[in-house]
Each structure stands twice: as structure tokens, then as C-alpha cells.
Amino acid sequence: MASDTVSEKSDLPPVGWRGKWTVRYRILAVNIFTLVLFAAAILFLDAYRNQLRDERIAHLSAQARAAAATLPAIDAEDRAALLAAQAGSDGPRLRLYASDGARVADSWSVGPATYDLRDPETQGIAKQVARAIDRGFNAITGEDPFAPFVEPETDNRTSWQEVVDAAGTGRSVTQTRDAPDGTPVFSAATPVPGEDLVLLATINDRSYTRAVRRQRGNLAIALGVALVLSIYFSSLLSKTIVRPLRHLAIAAHRVRLGRSPEINVPRLPDRRDEIGTLARAVSDMSHTLRRRVDETEAFAADVAHELKNPLASLRSAVDSLERIDDPGLKKQLLDVVRQDVVRLDRLITEISEAARTDAELARTQFEPVDMGKLVGQLVSAWEDRRETGNARIAYARPKSGTVMVEGDGSRLARAIDNLLDNAISFSPANGLVEVTTQRVGDKVRVQVQDEGPGVPEAMRETIFNRFHSLRPQGEDFGRHSGLGLAIASAIVEGHDGTIDVAPRQGAGSGACFTILLPALKGR
Structure with missing residues (x-):
């Protein structure tokens, strides 16, 4: 796989919104930002309006009390003029009501009208829009509309509820009503000190x-x-999500087509959110996929190469049988045919096993496995039922339950069995194969040592490659396929373990194969 596929650098220019916020929190922040400001504006404006209205009503009530306080010292015929003077040109309308309900004084009767109620039908579109917004705002804040303000046809004390309440309670009473054009009409009624009169200011x-x-x-x-x-941040957020996803989609499409061996999948190392995690996952997946494809192609080529040799030998022997009459020579050729058939059968079996190993390990449910017991059974099987030649196997069984791992017992047995087969095949006459299984920290170590020629340092990694075969002298050609150690390596790696080879420990020549597997937690 090309190096840029897993490069830590991104070919995308920085978007501008980085940091440790996840995409979820960014989306929430953008969506909540405007809503919070809108809600805050509504609450502020509602509080401002209510406070301003309370201030205006309080000021009107104070004016009414001040005017009422001056009336007892003024003659009855002069009170209307005094009220007009106190109202001024733009102040409230001041009216005075007697105990019998009659209006006895009015600032407008001797002075100019200080306000006029405007007809909304004569106003322009701007005022109509403003009133519509007022109604909408009232609906949002849940404020009930005020009663409409209408001048009574017969103006007396009973026409004004606040005047009736002020006369009955002896305290100032205020009221708010709506003029026809939607503007407020404030009123304040207050008793005149020492007299049975009520002053109304509107x-x-x-x-x-x-x-x-x-x-x-x-x-x-x-x-x-x-x-x-909000639009800017939304656009920025869109770029942080959509553009990387588009690049990842294009890269994934190219990986699917497989038209180029070098496909740059951006990893976005600066992104610490879900998009960055996705980018790195897709990059790793692409790298793994390319590696698997390369391995599959190499495996197919190796299989074709390995099958050609026995097939060529078999074809040569079969072709020769037709032209040879010597019974002894024919017997030799038939032996060659049999050996090639056996070799092909063994090779096909090993190839099938190697091809299934990764896929089956991915689907297998791992279970606790006692490696001490498993290795002991394999050693006994070699001693009782298999050809070990002149080799001897020594195994010190550990205490039960001390070398537990989690895995597939049958697959682990196959890996250990391949190591035993390899060690026995390389052992000299009366050679000793030593097998140990022990707990080392949080690992379980399995070692298989032989007294053979050992593995040259330059080949200690390549011997785990498929179809690599370094066979001992005197062994029948084709007895081993070169897949045993490769299968063992794949099984161990599928269990998150490692396998390696080193010189035999102690004096003498030989090889030492070591498997390290994660120990079962809690054991």
C-alpha cells in the first residue's frame, strides 16, 4: 500500500472551526445560538415594556395625586382652570367627579385637548404592520389584550370603574386601555383629600x-x-462535515474501483471529532483492504506456482508411461505418480486451511483454553499415534489453570501442532524436542525447542511467509508444503499474539519458536 494512504497529513485545507468539540455539540451550538438570542430578546423586550408601562402609570398617578392635593384650597369655579394649567399642552386630561356622579370640572373645558384618538383606517401601511407586530409580540409573551378605550356618551362617575373603585377604597386606582390605533390610554383615579370628590387623569x-x-x-x-x-456558523459547520465526507466518499469510490494502487484517503489528524475518527477509520480500512488484496494476489500467484511443479512432474510421468514397456521402469513412474498425487492432495489441503484461517477466526467465538492441558494432549498424540522418528519430546506440564487464554482451542492446537511437526522434522537422531508452557506477566508463553541446525538470522522472518520452505536434508520432496509456519503465524496473530524464532537456549545448535498470547483476565 502506498505510504500516502495512511499519511498523518491531510490534503484538505483548514476549514477554520477546529478544536475538541464533537460534531453533535457543534450542531447543537449552532441551532441553540439563534434560539437563545431570540428568547433573550423576547424576555428583555417584555420586561422593558412592562417596566416602562409601570413607570408611566406611576408618573400619571403621581400627577393625579398632586393635582388632587391642590383642589381643596381652590374655589369650585376656579378648579377647571387650575386643572387645565396643571395638564399643560401635552399632559393628561383631568376631570373631577362629585359624589352624586356628575362631572364638576374638566381641563379640556377651559383648555386645549392634550391628545386625540386617531382612526387606524386613516393611517398608512407602516402603522398597520407595526400593529400586526405588536399583536404578534403579545401573542408570543402571552399578554392578554386590554379593554378598548371609549369615551362614554354620558360622562359621569359610574362611567369609569377606576373612579368608582377609588371613591370606595379611598386610594388611587389605575387602569390601562387600548386606543383604536393600538396605543395605550393610561388612567389614574384618586380621591380629593377632605372632600367627596374623585379626580380622574387620562x-x-x-x-x-x-x-x-x-x-x-x-x-x-x-x-x-x-x-x-448563525448562517455563517452553519455554513462553516457544513464545510466541516460535508467537504470531508465528500472527499472520503470519493476516496472510497476509488478504492472500490481499484483503478489505482495509490489512493489518498485523508486521515484529518487535526480533527478530534466524529469526522476525524471516521476519516482515520476509512484510511485504516483502505490500508487493510489493499493489504488483503495484495496478500490475496500474492497468495494466488504462489498457489499457481506451487501447483505447477507437481502437475508438471505428474504430466511428465503419465506421458512417459505410454512410451515405456519395461515393467520395472513403469513401476518407478507409477511411484512418481502416486507421490505427486499425495503431494497435490497435501498441498491443496494446506492451501484450503491457510485460506480459511483468517475468515474462520473472525467468526469464531473465543472461549477459555488451558494451554497446559492443550499442549500436553498434543505431545501425547505425537508420542502415541505419530511418527516421531528418533526424536524425543520432553514436556513439563504446568499446574492446571495457570496458563489460561481466550481463544479457539482447535485453531491453537493446529498452530502448536505445526510447530511440533517442524521441530521433529528438523531433529537429528535421538534429538530432544523441549516444550514449555508458562505464565509470564500478563502473557502465556509457549516454547518449542529442537536440536536441529537452527534458522539462519536472515531467514527468521521469511520462514513465516506462505510457501517458504527450508527443509532438512534427506526429507522426501513434497512432504511439507511450506504453509505450516504461515498457518501457525496467522492463527497466533488472530488471537492477538506474536510468534518468533530464535537460536535454541543453552548449548548446542537448534531453533526456539516462541508464542506469546494474552493471558485470560482474572486468571
């Missing part, structure tokens, strides 16, 4: 509405800026 406070709408406009600008920022 004002159509358009400045209150303008202040609220102005503040709402400022918040709308702020929300507009927030929306732009």
Missing part, C-alpha cells in the same frame, strides 16, 4: 408605544446580526 401615551417599538427595532437589528452569524 392620557393617550403614544411616546410609550414609540419607545417600545424603537427598542424592538434595535433588538431586530441585533437578531439580524445573530442570524447572519
Whole structure:
């Protein structure tokens, strides 16, 4: 596999939003950002409006009490003029009601009208839109609409509920109503000290509405800026997700087509979120896939090469049988045919075993395996049922349960059996094959030592390759396929273990094969 497939560098330019935030939190942050600002703006504007309304009502109530406090010192005929003077040109309308309900004074009767109720039908589209926004805002905040303000046809004390309440309680009473154009009409009724009179102050406070709408406009600008920022962050987030995914999809498509041996799958090493994890997983998967493909191609080529030799020998022997009449020579050729058939059968069996090993290990459910007991059974089988020649096998069985691993017992047995077969085949006459199994830290170590010629240092890695065969002198040609150690290596690696070969420990020549497997946890 090309080196750039697993490169730690990315060919993608930096997006600008990096850090340790996962994609999930980034999406939540972008979605919540605008909502939080919108909610905060609504809450602020609602609080601002309520506070401003309370201030305006409190100010009107104070004006009414101040005006009522001056009335007892003024003659009845001069009270209307005094109220008009106190109201001014843009103040509230001040009216005075007697105990019999009649209106006895009115600031507008001697002075100019300080406000006028405007007809919404005569106003432009801008005012209509503003009123629609007002209604929408009230609906969002859940504020109930106020009662409409209507001047009574007969203006007396009973026409105003706040006047009736103020006369009955002796305290100031306020009220808020809506003018026809949606602006508020504030009113405050207060008793006149020492007299059975009630003063009513009313004002159509358009400045209150303008202040609220102005503040709402400022918040709308702020929300507009927030929306732009949200769009920017959304675009940035889209780039952090979509662009890497697009590159990964293109790389995966190229891997699927297999048209190039060098496919750059970006690993995005700077990304610590789900996209970075996905990129590195896809890169590793691509590397593993390419390695598997290369291994499969090499294995197929090796199989073809290994099958050609016995097939060529077999074809030559069969062709020669037709032209030879000598019975002795024919017998020799038939022996060659038999040996080649046996060799082919053994080779095909070993090839099938090697091809199935990885796939079957991936599907196998591992179970606790006592390596001491397993190795002991294999040694006994070699001594009782197999040809060991003049070799001797020595095995010191460890205490039961001390060398437990998790794995597939039958596959592990095959790996150890291949090592025993290799050691016995290389052992000289009366040679000793020593087998040990012991716990070393968090590992279980299995060693097989022989007294053969050993393995040259230059070949200590290649002997685990498929079809690599370094056979002892005198062994029948084709007795071994060169797959035994390769199968053992694949089985051990499938159990997350390691296998290696070194010179025999102690005096004399020989090889020492060592398998290290993870010990079963808790044992």
C-alpha cells in the first residue's frame, strides 16, 4: 500500500472551526445560538415594556395625586382652570367627579385637548404592520389584550370603574386601555383629600408605544446580526462535515474501483471529532483492504506456482508411461505418480486451511483454553499415534489453570501442532524436542525447542511467509508444503499474539519458536 494512504497529513485545507468539540455539540451550538438570542430578546423586550408601562402609570398617578392635593384650597369655579394649567399642552386630561356622579370640572373645558384618538383606517401601511407586530409580540409573551378605550356618551362617575373603585377604597386606582390605533390610554383615579370628590387623569401615551417599538427595532437589528452569524456558523459547520465526507466518499469510490494502487484517503489528524475518527477509520480500512488484496494476489500467484511443479512432474510421468514397456521402469513412474498425487492432495489441503484461517477466526467465538492441558494432549498424540522418528519430546506440564487464554482451542492446537511437526522434522537422531508452557506477566508463553541446525538470522522472518520452505536434508520432496509456519503465524496473530524464532537456549545448535498470547483476565 502506498505510504500516502495512511499519511498523518491531510490534503484538505483548514476549514477554520477546529478544536475538541464533537460534531453533535457543534450542531447543537449552532441551532441553540439563534434560539437563545431570540428568547433573550423576547424576555428583555417584555420586561422593558412592562417596566416602562409601570413607570408611566406611576408618573400619571403621581400627577393625579398632586393635582388632587391642590383642589381643596381652590374655589369650585376656579378648579377647571387650575386643572387645565396643571395638564399643560401635552399632559393628561383631568376631570373631577362629585359624589352624586356628575362631572364638576374638566381641563379640556377651559383648555386645549392634550391628545386625540386617531382612526387606524386613516393611517398608512407602516402603522398597520407595526400593529400586526405588536399583536404578534403579545401573542408570543402571552399578554392578554386590554379593554378598548371609549369615551362614554354620558360622562359621569359610574362611567369609569377606576373612579368608582377609588371613591370606595379611598386610594388611587389605575387602569390601562387600548386606543383604536393600538396605543395605550393610561388612567389614574384618586380621591380629593377632605372632600367627596374623585379626580380622574387620562392620557393617550403614544411616546410609550414609540419607545417600545424603537427598542424592538434595535433588538431586530441585533437578531439580524445573530442570524447572519448563525448562517455563517452553519455554513462553516457544513464545510466541516460535508467537504470531508465528500472527499472520503470519493476516496472510497476509488478504492472500490481499484483503478489505482495509490489512493489518498485523508486521515484529518487535526480533527478530534466524529469526522476525524471516521476519516482515520476509512484510511485504516483502505490500508487493510489493499493489504488483503495484495496478500490475496500474492497468495494466488504462489498457489499457481506451487501447483505447477507437481502437475508438471505428474504430466511428465503419465506421458512417459505410454512410451515405456519395461515393467520395472513403469513401476518407478507409477511411484512418481502416486507421490505427486499425495503431494497435490497435501498441498491443496494446506492451501484450503491457510485460506480459511483468517475468515474462520473472525467468526469464531473465543472461549477459555488451558494451554497446559492443550499442549500436553498434543505431545501425547505425537508420542502415541505419530511418527516421531528418533526424536524425543520432553514436556513439563504446568499446574492446571495457570496458563489460561481466550481463544479457539482447535485453531491453537493446529498452530502448536505445526510447530511440533517442524521441530521433529528438523531433529537429528535421538534429538530432544523441549516444550514449555508458562505464565509470564500478563502473557502465556509457549516454547518449542529442537536440536536441529537452527534458522539462519536472515531467514527468521521469511520462514513465516506462505510457501517458504527450508527443509532438512534427506526429507522426501513434497512432504511439507511450506504453509505450516504461515498457518501457525496467522492463527497466533488472530488471537492477538506474536510468534518468533530464535537460536535454541543453552548449548548446542537448534531453533526456539516462541508464542506469546494474552493471558485470560482474572486468571
